[in-house]
Each structure stands twice: as C-alpha cells, then as structure tokens.
Amino acid sequence: MAPIVLFTYKRFESLRRTVEALQRNTGARDSLLYVFSDGPRSAADVAAVAEVRAYLTGIDGFREVFVSESPVNKGPATSVIDGVTRVIREHGRVIVLEDDLITAPNFLSFMNAALETYVATPRVFSVSGFTLPISAPGDVYFTMRGSSWGWATWEDRWNTVDWAVSDFAAFLRDSLARHRFNRIGSDLVKSLKDQMAGKIDSWAIRWVYAQFRQERVTAFPTRSKVANIGLDDSDTRTGRGQSGRFATTLDDSGSRTFHLTEPALDPSVVRQFAGYYSLPVRLKYKFIQWLPS
Secondary structure, X not given: OOOEEEEEOOOHHXXXXXXXXXXXXXXXXXXXXXXXXXXXXXXXXHHHHXXXXXXXXXOOOOOEEEEXXXXXXXXXXXXXXXXXHHHHHHHOEEEEEEOOEEEOOOHHHHHHHHHHHOOOOOOEEEXXXXXXXXXXXXXXXXXXXXXXXXXXXXXXXXXXXXXXXXXXXXXHXXXXXXXXXXXXXXXXXXXXXHHHOOOOOOOHHHHXXXXXXXXXXXXXXXXXXXXXXXXXXXXXXXXXXXXXXXXXXXXXXXXXXXXXXXXXXXXXXXXXXXXXXXXXXXXXXXXXXXXXX
C-alpha cells in the first residue's frame, strides 16, 4: 500500500469529512498516513489552525499516522512540494490528498492498483482519483493533463519536475508550444504566466507543465473516486458556479478490481476532457458565478 499524504491548513470541518471518508476506504488500516499541517498566515488564522491540529492528534483507522506541523506558513505550493518530496524519497510512491476531498470507499484500491500496474510504464506520469463525467470504455482512460484532486505518482516521475521552470522564457517565445499547451486546457498558459509572475502560488500548474513538456499521460478512472467539497461560496479560489462545472458522481460500485489498459490517447475521450477546460465552458460558469443568489 502506498503511503497517503494529506495536506491541511485551517478548514476543520472539511478536513474532518475528508478523513472520515478516507477511514471508510478498503485498505485504510493497512496504509501509512502522513499529514502536513501548514502554519497560520496571520494572527487571524491562529485559532483555526489550532482547531485543526487538535483534531489531528486523535486520528486513527490507519496503520500509523505521522503529523508534521509547520511553525511558519509555507503556502500551498511549498507545503505540497516539500511534503511529497519527503515522503516519496522514503517510499518511492505516494497518494496525495488535500483537506477538501471526499473519497469513495474504493479510492485506495484503485490508486494502489494503478500505481502497481504502471510503475514500469514511464509514459504514465501520474494517476488521478478524480474524473469529470467522461464517456469512455473500461475502468481507465488517459489524457495529457493531470489532476490535483486526489492523485498519485512515483519518485522517478516526481524528480523530473523543474519547479523553477527554467525554460519559461523560451516557452513564451514558442507560439506553437503555447498553442499545444492550451489545447489541453485554455487556462494553462495564463496560469503558468501568473505563477511565474508571483500572482498565484501553485505547484499544480508546474506539475502539469512538466508533464506536457515530457509528453506523458495521466491515468483517470472512468468513475470518479474523488469529489471536491471545497467548491462553494466560501472557497475564494473558485467561487459559486465552479462546483457545477466540476460536478461529478462518486463511484458507489464497491469494486476493488479494475481492468487497467495500456496507456493510449483516445481522440474522442481527449475532446470530451478538454471541453471542460475550453474557453466557452469557462466563460459560461464565470457568468453563473456573477448571477445574484
């Protein structure tokens, strides 16, 4: 069983729901759980972070639980990069969650099966537990864009990422590369520019960019093993309307065996996937966000 790495900050209620869903997973009691708690950004966050940390001391239902409390606020990107690097160096593979994700009871079964199946297939960069409603045969499909909502990878893939994005200037000069990058999501080039300009703090856009540059794929389940519960009015990163865009249905089949095929890009599936990140769809949900309640 791959170790589970969970990142949390100050959202006690969503963290509680995340942990309780994970405890119901087949294989939870055989899994190591590493929890990384980021420090408060300001005095206003001290009480909320303390509430989270008090809860963390009582977590059970796993083979062993390790809690790391940062004395300072690292921010989401540094927290994830440092935490994953630390655990993956020891174990060679990781399953990663954040504190606003609900998992189906077969999430760990799927993630561990995929990690084992594709460990010797370098083309597979990562495994996602989340999927949008995609029509695809079997238990798995592949795209060239990863997901940060419940994912897994191996040490040899993780170590290929240039977190400094040292080729960024060359990328900006290459119009064909920018066009190709945006074909797997019209938000990607802007997000990478924002990251490099310091406007956002994202490990995920750099992860997706590395995958794109290496022409690798991510394995997605055809039935979602993860749902995001942070996409509501209280989530300032997304706002109202985004939950509809990313709405999915958790796998309730209870299946713990999966038919995992060799990685191949199905043009029909890729078109469906990219459609959720197309400019017209993004604008549609941006408009919904602006509507009065």
